[in-house]
Every structure is written in C-alpha cells, then in structure tokens.
Amino acid sequence: MKTKAYRDPVVEAYMPGVDRTLLRENLRLTPAQRLEKLVSFSSFAAELRRAGQRARSTKKR
Amino acid sequence: MSTQFDKLLPLLVNGGIEFILIGGVAGNVLGSARLTFDVDIVYNRSKANLENISRSLKPLSPYLRGAPPGLPFKLDLPTLRHGLNFTLTTRLGDLDLLGEVVGGGNYKELLPHTFTVEAFGVKFKCVDLPTLIKLKRAAGRPKDLESIAELQALLEERKQ
Numbered sequence: 001m002k003t004k005a006y007r008d009p010v011v012e013a014y015m016p017g018v019d020r021t022l023l024r025e026n027l028r029l030t031p032a033q034r035l036e037k038l039v040s041f042s043s044f045a046a047e048l049r050r051a052g053q054r055a056r057s058t059k060k061r
Numbered sequence: 062m063s064t065q066f067d068k069l070l071p072l073l074v075n076g077g078i079e080f081i082l083i084g085g086v087a088g089n090v091l092g093s094a095r096l097t098f099d100v101d102i103v104y105n106r107s108k109a110n111l112e113n114i115s116r117s118l119k120p121l122s123p124y125l126r127g128a129p130p131g132l133p134f135k136l137d138l139p140t141l142r143h144g145l146n147f148t149l150t151t152r153l154g155d156l157d158l159l160g161e162v163v164g165g166g167n168y169k170e171l172l173p174h175t176f177t178v179e180a181f182g183v184k185f186k187c188v189d190l191p192t193l194i195k196l197k198r199a200a201g202r203p204k205d206l207e208s209i210a211e212l213q214a215l216l217e218e219r220k221q
Contacts, residue, residue, distance in 0.1 A: 019094065031180060
C-alpha cells in the first residue's frame with residue numbers, strides 16, 4: 001500500500017506565498033552561479049545598510 | 062559586516078578543513094532565493110580536523126557571537142575538543158561550527174547525504190535538498206517555516 005508523505009499544514013500554509021519564478025530562475029543557474037548571486041546580493045544589502053546609517057547620521061546633525 | 066562567503070569558504074577548504082555546508086548558504090546552492098547572513102557547517106571532529114580548524118581560523122580572530130567583549134575565548138584544540146557547536150563571529154563574517162545537528166547527526170552520518178560543489182575556485186561538500194528540509198524540520202524553529210516551504214517548492218520544481 002502506498003502511503004502519502006506527511007505534509008506539515010503550517011508549512012503548507014506558506015506554500016502559496018513562495019515566488020516560484022525566482023526558484024525557476026535560480027534552477028537555471030549552476031550552484032557556483034547561485035553562490036555568486038548570493039555574494040553580489042549580500043554586498044548590495046551591506047551597501048544599502050551603510051547608506052541608511054549615513055543618512056541617519058546626517059539627519060541627526 | 063556582511064559575511065564574505067567568497068573568501069570564507071575557500072579559506073576553510075584551503076585550510077584542509079573537512080566540512081559539510083548546511084543552512085541558508087546550502088539553500089542558496091540548491092536554488093533558494095532567500096538572503097542569508099552566516100555560514101553554517103558541520104565539521105569532522107577528528108583530531109587532525111580540529112587542528113586545521115584552530116590553525117585556519119586563528120587569523121580571523123574568531124569570537125563567540127553575541128558574547129560580551131573581553132572574554133578569554135580562544136578557538137584552540139582544547140576548546141574545540143570540549144565544545145561541540147560554536148556560533149562565531151570572524152573577520153570574514155559569521156560562522157557556525159556544528160559538531161552535530163538535530164535530525165542529521167555528525168559529519169560522518171551526514172556525509173552520505175551530500176554532493177560536491179565547485180565554487181570560488183574550490184570544491185566542498187553540501188547537504189542535499191531532501192536532507193536540508195529534514196534538518197530544518199528537525200530544528201523546529203518557527204523562523205524556518207517559510208524557508209521550509211520554499212525548499213519544499215524547490216523540490217517540486219526539480220521534479221517537474
């Protein structure tokens with residue numbers, strides 16, 4: 001008899017919110033390219049944080 | 062400081078450290094679109110590997126993440142031997158050294174559930190997608206629920 005794999009209802013509730021277009025885009029890349037993308041995005045996020053800090057310190061003056 | 066994945070991972074490999082990439086960066090290797098801020102690895106607890114970890118990470122001034130400054134912490138062989146899981150901050154970013162993980166066990170137990178990744182000019186082991194989902198489920202952290210849904214969707218996308 002075949003048994004269906006257990007699906008956590010809480011996780012299932014999040015499933016409709018997953019942007020599958022992003023996943024499909026990533027699946028077209030190699031693992032190395034996906035990591036390069038992470039590095040690039042991480043640097044971008046860090047730059048945004050720094051810009052935010054600069055803006056806040058300018059505002060205080 | 063953001064983690065310099067492109068420097069940290071080669072440093073671990075070139076230091077002769079035996080490890081398996083898990084966590085958010087492993088998710089990225091597997092196709093996740095979520096941004097992650099630290100590197101999580103399960104490391105081999107052999108004496109030689111502990112020595113390699115201690116020697117390779119020393120230049121990065123590893124310190125316990127979130128701990129008050131000034132503690133007499135040294136990531137040397139005795140510390141590694143007496144401890145198991147270390148959440149560290151280093152000059153290249155945050156690094157979690159895990160001797161064991163819930164749902165996955167230790168390095169040797171996790172090894173059959175890995176594949177080799179070539180990136181940043183080096184090769185290293187990364188946990189496979191079904192096992193990463195299993196680890197995240199076993200960790201039982203509410204913050205992982207959304208991530209598990211994404212990994213589950215990745216699994217479905219791969220099957221199509």
